[in-house]
Amino acid sequence: MQAAFFRKKEKIGSLLVAGGRLQPAQLDRALTHQETVSRRLGDILLSLGYISEEDLAGALAQQLGLSVYVPQEAEEFLTPPISQFFLKDHPFLLFRRGDSDHFLLTSDPLDPDILASARISLASPFTIQVIGEAQLKKLVREHYQLGQQENEAAAMLIDEADIDKLKDMASEAPVIKYVNNLIDAALTRRASDIHMEPFEDGLRIRLRIDGILHDYEIPPHAMQPAIISRTKLLAGLDIAERRLPQDGKISMRVSGREIDLRVSTLPTIFGEGVVIRILEKASIILELVKLGMGSRIEEEFRRLIAMPDGIILVTGPTGSGKTTTLYCALNQINTGSNKIITVEDPVEYQLHGINQIQVRSEIGLTFASGLRSIVRQDPDVIMIGEIRDLETAEIAVQSSLTGHLVFSTLHTNDAISAVVRMIDLGVERFLISSSLRGVLAQRLVRCICPHCKVEQGLLSEFGYQPTGEDFPIYEGKGCPRCSGTGYTGRIGLYELLVVDEVVNRGISKGLDLMELRKIAEEQGFQSMFSDGLDKVRQGLTTFSEVVRVCRGTENGAI
Secondary structure: HHHHHHOOOHHHHHHHHHHOOOHHHHHHHHHHHOOOOOOHHHHHHHHOOOOHHHHHHHHHHHHHHHOOOOOOOOOOEEEOOOHHHHHHHOOOEEEEOOOOOEEEEEEEOOOOHHHHHHHHHOOOEEEEEEEOOOHHHHHHHHHHHHHHHHHHHHOOOOOOOOOOOOHHHHHHHHHHHHHHHHHHHHHOOOOOEEEEEEEEEEEEEEEEOOOEEEEEEOOOOHHHHHHHHHHHHHHOOOOOOOOEEEEEEEEEEEEEEEEEEEEEEEEOOOOEEEEEEEEEEHOOOOOOOHOOOOOOHHHHHHHHHHOOOOEEEEEOOOOOOOOHHHHHHHHOOOOOOEEEEEOOOOOOOOOOEEEEEEHHHHHHHHHHHHHHHHHHHHOOEEEOOOOOOOHHHHHHHHHHHHEEEEEEEEEEOOHHHHHHHHHHOOOOHHHHHEEEEEEEEEEEEEOOOOEEEEEEEEEHHHOOOOOOOOOOOEEEEEOOOHHHOOOEEEEEEEEEEOOOOOHHHHHHOOHHHHHHHHHHHOOOOHHHHHHHHHHHHOOOOHHHHHHHHHHHOOOOOO
């Protein structure tokens, strides 16, 4: 066996540089990073994307005097008396070539547990060969019959000893430190969500910042199950249950800031995925003036929310800020002389002076059933988290027609499509025209970082001729303050359909989407894309960002 006389003279970084697989500047950066974390240099280089697993395998083999695995036809893979749990955390293969030559195939030749297991499984000497980790795991699944069903069984069926082991691992200092650092980094970088995604080659960590996912440092493979377990324990979830989705909540105080973390788990074929939604109570915007509406739209919206009755809809895709806009509207009209009740799924932020109801479908408390109870509580204003079905839509319409002001959301691409969506749900046209007061559609675009903002040129130079005078556009070149993205923060793009008498008649007559849009534009309606161009003209965002976000809306394609 070669394990007893490994030669380890040259450092792995020097070998990679000498072999042309790594740049000296990249090595310096990785070494600097290693000073702050207790990880092997090879793992850091992989997580930074500087080298491939094949590069690392070749350098390890060269450093230790071993050879890189090259498959041959006359190979017989042996089945060691090792549990599936051990092979999942310490993958290796034993095989034979010819009658007497035995081999250990591993991506980590220095792992003492793998070497000990190989010695126990093989009575005869063996030769060690090195392979990339992802390729090794694939071979282990193929040759040890660890297929999808076996993998699921190994991952899902956990006995009490394994649960205790996971709890112990989740309580170890490195795991606690990693999870705490991850949450702290997400807060520092203004992330809205943390994604932990299990894949064939390990756990991928990403942060959603300003609506875009960015990769975070990959944890060591041995820590990955413990990181998931640590997160579940903090959220009060059952770490033994891996077959069903779970939802939990973590409340904490970080640097004097009150933070709520909504934790959601989802079983996948490679393990449990976890998403953590970050809700910072102090960060919620409750003033309309801070949303970034144009002066005309803000003035019209303030007039609509001051009406005594009717329905006001806010539309847009998931994550477009609809709930924040509704909270701003409710806060604006929360004068203390009226009663406001909401039914939400979930209640994201607690609003002072407003009665908020959490939907609980498992006990029959749905939007529709909650709404039926709300109207018996003598409210002046009702907010429904989302209109999802005909029953909810009909109750909302009836409530608005009996003297209540009703706010809600829909998932549509633009404001005018909300009318068509209500008709598709089964609401009669005459009821829509009688109750609907206005529809606000919105999307979020990233703002140019003010610290690295530079002029690109005129808008016409980029293939678009604006209506009216041409104007310069700007971009962020990328700097440390924006983590090299060129953007920091987000602002809303809006379009507001005011349902006046002319639009009302169009709805009642059964006009289609294009005809409704035409008469709305004659009344002064402006598209979300137009609002985006105004913000490009003001130097708040980039033209490419507006095109990206408005794609799929009317006038959103260039």
